[in-house]
Amino acid sequence: xxxxxxxxxxxxxxxxxxxxxxxxxxxxxxxxxxxxxxxxxxxxxxxxxxxxxxxxxxxxxxxxxxxxxxxxxxxxxxxxxxxxxxxxxxxxxxxxxxxxxxxxxxxxxxxxxxxxxxxxxxxxxxxxxxxxxxxxxxxxxxxxxxxxxxxxxxxxxxxxxxxxxxxxxxxxxxxxxxxxxxxxxxxxxxxxxxxxxxxxxxxxxxxxxxxxxxxxxxxxxxxxxxxxxxxxxxxxxxxxxxxxxxxxxxxxxxxxxxxxxxxxxxxxxxxxxxxxxxxxxxxxxxxxxxxxxxxxxxxxxxxxxxxxxxxxxxxxxxxxxxxxxxxxxxxxxxxxxxxxxxxxxxxxxxxxxxxxxxxxxxxxxxxxxxxxxxxxxxxxxxxxxxxxxxxxxxxxxxxxxxxxxxxxxxxxxxxxxxxxxxxxxxxxxxxxxxxxxxxxxxxxxxxxxxxxxxxxxxxxxxxxxxxxxxxxxxxxxxxxxxxxxxxxxxxxxxxxxxxxxxxxxxxxxxxxxxxxxxxxxxxxxxxxxxxxxxxxxxxxxxxxxxxxxxxxxxxxxxxxxxxxxxxxxxxxxxxxxxxxxxxxxxxxxxxxxxxxxxxxxxxxxxxxxxxxxxxxxxxxxxxxxxxxxxxxxxxxxxxxxxxxxxxxxxxxxxxxxxxxxxxxxx
Amino acid sequence: xxxxxxxxxxxxxxxxxxxxxxxxxxxxxxxxxxxxxxxxxxxxxxxxxxxxxxxxxxxxxxxxxxxxxxxxxxxxxxxxxxxxxxxxxxxxxxxxxxxxxxxxxxxxxxxxxxxxxxxxxxxxxxxxxxxxxxxxxxxxxxxxxxxxxxxxxxxxx
Numbered sequence: 001x002x003x004x005x006x007x008x009x010x011x012x013x014x015x016x017x018x019x020x021x022x023x024x025x026x027x028x029x030x031x032x033x034x035x036x037x038x039x040x041x042x043x044x045x046x047x048x049x050x051x052x053x054x055x056x057x058x059x060x061x062x063x064x065x066x067x068x069x070x071x072x073x074x075x076x077x078x079x080x081x082x083x084x085x086x087x088x089x090x091x092x093x094x095x096x097x098x099x100x101x102x103x104x105x106x107x108x109x110x111x112x113x114x115x116x117x118x119x120x121x122x123x124x125x126x127x128x129x130x131x132x133x134x135x136x137x138x139x140x141x142x143x144x145x146x147x148x149x150x151x152x153x154x155x156x157x158x159x160x161x162x163x164x165x166x167x168x169x170x171x172x173x174x175x176x177x178x179x180x181x182x183x184x185x186x187x188x189x190x191x192x193x194x195x196x197x198x199x200x201x202x203x204x205x206x207x208x209x210x211x212x213x214x215x216x217x218x219x220x221x222x223x224x225x226x227x228x229x230x231x232x233x234x235x236x237x238x239x240x241x242x243x244x245x246x247x248x249x250x251x252x253x254x255x256x257x258x259x260x261x262x263x264x265x266x267x268x269x270x271x272x273x274x275x276x277x278x279x280x281x282x283x284x285x286x287x288x289x290x291x292x293x294x295x296x297x298x299x300x301x302x303x304x305x306x307x308x309x310x311x312x313x314x315x316x317x318x319x320x321x322x323x324x325x326x327x328x329x330x331x332x333x334x335x336x337x338x339x340x341x342x343x344x345x346x347x348x349x350x351x352x353x354x355x356x357x358x359x360x361x362x363x364x365x366x367x368x369x370x371x372x373x374x375x376x377x378x379x380x381x382x383x384x385x386x387x388x389x390x391x392x393x394x395x396x397x398x399x400x401x402x403x404x405x406x407x408x409x410x411x412x413x414x415x416x417x418x419x420x421x422x423x424x425x426x427x428x429x430x431x432x433x434x435x436x437x438x439x440x441x442x443x444x445x446x447x448x449x450x451x452x453x454x455x456x457x458x459x460x461x462x463x464x465x466x467x468x469x470x471x472x473x474x475x476x477x478x479x480x481x482x483x484x485x486x487x488x489x490x491x492x493x494x495x496x497x498x499x500x501x502x503x504x505x506x507x508x509x510x511x512x513x514x515x516x517x518x519x520x521x522x523x524x525x526x527x528x529x530x531x532x533x534x535x536x537x538x539x540x541x542x543x544x545x546x547x548x549x550x551x552x553x554x555x556x557x558x559x560x561x562x563x564x565x566x567x568x569x570x571x572x573x574x575x576x577x578x579x580x581x582x583x584x585x586x587x588x589x590x591x592x593x594x595x596x597x598x599x600x601x602x603x604x605x606x607x608x609x610x611x612x613x614x615x616x617x618x619x620x621x622x623x624x625x626x627x628x629x630x631x632x633x634x635x636x637x638x639x640x641x642x643x644x645x646x647x648x649x650x651x652x653x654x655x656x657x658x659x660x661x662x663x664x665x666x
Numbered sequence: 667x668x669x670x671x672x673x674x675x676x677x678x679x680x681x682x683x684x685x686x687x688x689x690x691x692x693x694x695x696x697x698x699x700x701x702x703x704x705x706x707x708x709x710x711x712x713x714x715x716x717x718x719x720x721x722x723x724x725x726x727x728x729x730x731x732x733x734x735x736x737x738x739x740x741x742x743x744x745x746x747x748x749x750x751x752x753x754x755x756x757x758x759x760x761x762x763x764x765x766x767x768x769x770x771x772x773x774x775x776x777x778x779x780x781x782x783x784x785x786x787x788x789x790x791x792x793x794x795x796x797x798x799x800x801x802x803x804x805x806x807x808x809x810x811x812x813x814x815x816x817x818x819x820x821x822x823x
Contacts, residue, residue, distance in 0.1 A: 324778075324781075334797035335800060
């Protein structure tokens with residue numbers, strides 16, 4: 001829908017929530033996979049004819065200042081809507097803003113699946129691997145977008161139209177194939193931002209890079225509800241053609257001005273250790289005299305030659321290097337990977353300690369996604385002989401990691417891995433997945449989020465060897481049904497399963513039946529936007545009596561539930577989190593059952609349920625004493641007056657209640 | 667002559683004797699060994715010397731800090747979950763170091779004492795403290811300067 005920049009103005013009505021065939025316009029159906037395949041996209045120039053270029057003088061020779069909107073999306077870790085839809089999907093960030101400066105919950109924007117800390121508090125929450133690598137403000141989600149023209153960026157503006165304040169980092173990919181961080185949020189930036197639409201353009205670091213690809217990082221912790229992005233604008237100075245040709249000349253030229261520690265030869269290193277160098281020019285005798293009088297003592301001290309005096313006053317002074325190796329190992333175990341490598345360069349002793357395999361049992365390169373490459377994997381392979389947990393999420397997106405190197409790494413070190421996370425790993429191919437299946441048969445946790453290639457990488461029996469899985473996360477990932485069903489049969493100890501956005505090719509009733517038969521230990525299940533789930537499937541799920549978390553958002557739609565929800569609630573008393581967003585088939589009786597049977601409910605999402613009345617809300621609030629979160633947005637049966645009362649109840653019962661009233665009053 | 671059962675006497679490497687309540691002393695893993703092997707039953711022997719637990723590797727100065735730690739831990743009670751326990755330990759560690767900026771040497775001695783006396787919480791807090799200092803260094807050279815480490819030739823990987 002947002003592709004029609006030429007048409008100007010927003011397309012569909014504000015009420016559309018998904019892409020049923022009558023709503024979508026032909027050019028709104030975005031072929032996402034094709035877009036993801038295209039890295040080098042030659043622009044046809046159609047998008048920016050509506051005066052988006054801030055032109056001064058378009059001299060071919062000198063370049064000009066330009067403001068441009070997103071041309072396409074290369075990758076995103078999470079979106080609320082499903083791919084073929086136009087609502088709340090990442091593709092909505094393309095082109096000019098359609099809603100800004102209006103403020104509200106509009107489906108024509110880019111929205112991510114999560115907000116706040118609620119998912120970290122849910123039963124399905126995971127622990128970070130090698131958590132010390134994460135920065136103070138960690139990134140939860142990201143989107144990678146590209147523009148038409150290369151520029152030297154001067155400004156990046158993000159148009160936020162709902163709950164602003166989620167952006168924490170802005171990265172740019174330069175033509176030298178390096179990612180540079182143009183801006184990073186500090187503690188102050190995260191303070192409560194006023195709930196109004198805003199054009200967020202933070203001050204960028206001074207840079208000389210040439211780019212047309214940006215990555216925006218988000219952190220949801222402080223967000224009250226979903227944050228929504230309408231558009232992203234990249235402003236900067238274009239680069240004249242002849243300069244571009246020079247810069248894109250064949251490899252061998254290091255253009256980036258990084259140069260951390262240039263020159264590490266032995267002589268330079270030796271010179272660096274000498275901090276004091278007496279100058280001897282001209283009148284040498286005088287200089288020497290002055291040196292002896294003024295500078296000698298300082299020189300001696302700097303060169304660590306202690307005088308007798310000093311030796312007497314200090315007792316046994318212990319240095320870091322005097323500590324026993326086990327303690328040094330313990331200290332180093334708290335370091336993030338970057339500091340650990342740094343420590344390894346300090347001296348031979350620390351090199352030996354810092355390369356000890358015990359420090360590489362839990363390994364995560366997620367925080368270093370912009371640096372991770374095949375070479376680093378190779379280095380780590382030598383050290384990680386006791387590898388147990390591995391997280392390569394977000395790495396190798398632009399070819400920095402080769403599938404061959406990954407397979408080699410896994411073959412060498414993967415046989416004892418228990419936890420493997422490969423979220424948004426664009427370098428994966430079918431062969432890589434097969435290697436996982438063959439080598440990593442001790443896996444307890446496998447996370448392969450955001451791997452939605454077509455045809456799916458997860459096919460046939462590539463993972464059939466895995467029999468010990470307790471957690472399987474296939475959020476936003478395509479897979480063949482037969483593979484999943486066979487995996488369910490083999491992994492009887494499965495506790496956590498995430499199948500959100502698995503698409504139309506998966507029949508959820510079949511999956512549910514399998515779960516009810518083979519995976520009765522299930523604790524959490526996410527079926528967000530699943531297809532073909534019916535009352536029968538829901539009844540099957542009732543056999544998983546250990547369920548604590550169930551996300552059925554946008555499943556079932558208009559389908560009648562019969563008493564399947566009742567059966568589920570009755571048989572699964574441990575339920576803490578229940579999401580029933582947009583399940584129109586929910587009746588008033590169902591709501592009464594939720595109140596009477598949901599004793600342990602902490603998070604309840606009833607967004608878009610039309611039959612809900614304020615009496616039922618009160619019922620639920622009174623009976624579900626552990627409730628912390630209640631989403632009542634788009635419950636159109638609730639009048640404004642009801643919402644007033646509900647706001648009072650929110651305070652009275654100490655429950656965070658979300659309602660559409662927050663912004664409708666504008 | 668015979669001391670109360672709730673107290674334990676401990677003598678540091680420099681000959682200073684400390685009276686430590688048994689409850690506090692039991693935070694130290696080393697005490698358990700001592701109580702089991704040497705001090706099976708509380709005997710009202712005249713030879714008090716045998717009832718004093720020797721701490722040959724800890725000086726009195728450092729032991730004072732250790733006792734500060736143990737008392738602070740006892741005073742704060744049981745924390746709810748592992749995360750808040752870590753928080754609590756790190757805060758207490760910072761407190762016992764106090765405003766007087768202690769030298770690296772003191773901190774290292776404290777860490778070694780924690781290791782010798784087998785006090786897990788103190789060992790973790792101390793080592794984490796040093797790790798934080800290392801994390802705060804921006805470059806290899808900064809680490810060398812901060813901890814007075816000599817560079818010893820070309821690194822080969």
